[in-house]
Amino acid sequence: MSVIEISCLEVWREISNYVDQDVAPELRARMEAHFKSCAHCKAVLDGTRNVVKLVADGVEYELPAGFSQRLYSKIKEK
């Protein structure tokens, strides 16, 4: 079965949805075919996936020390 070709521009527009597995099967097949033949878009895909993974794993916004106690104090005082 042949799939209808898709442009790089269209691929970039959907690449974030693709990473989230939030594209229709038909579009998914066209994008998969495109990634096999386009090294640039494959690089963008890999990079986007890495961003999602890194943001989830690597960034921590630690609560400042004493945050909970200060918040509790605020709730109790007003």
Added chain:
Amino acid sequence: MGAPVTNSGLSQPELVRRACEGDRDAFYSLVRPCERAIYVAAISIVNNAADAEEVAQEAVLKAFKHLAGFRAEAKFSTWLIQITINEARLRLRKDRRHLYESLDEPRADEEGEYSPKDFADWREIPSEALKRGELRNALKQAIASLPPRYREVLILRDIQNLSTGETAEILGISQGNVKTRLLRARLQMRDALAPGIDGNWSSGKPEYKKVRPW
């Protein structure tokens, strides 16, 4: 001030009922599991730790005051994050330093196309750099440099792991808008980080900036 009293055995409706009657410990039991979420939501907008803590405190006090308006079928965390986001936006608007950085104005460019600016091959996440914290710092800088409307979506979706629907509800925008902003945020993050990935994270030298001056 003693240590926080925990009422962890009680259900959410029971805690809400008690809090509505003025039981502040019951209210704190509702807030406690959301502390981190509201702090991160606040920092996604105000972009610094001290302001984020103040915003979180103000939001929690506001939530206590308006608890009667909380719908029993809603998720308390979603409601509280929503209040926090609104409080953080109020803070930004009051802050003259952000006079030229409107949250809502530059919507027009969301209609335009965003093209990746770098095609550096980036298949592996370099574990050595991650260990040394370089990549983590680069990540934080890249997130901080995003436009606020992209940053808040990235943080709610990719750090707090909220669904598209929940993110849309909290921010008061459509699900389509959430997806568009998330796409922009991720591609801009990739553009900011990819150049360092192909060898420069490990050396720690920002030489790629000379090669790719954006």
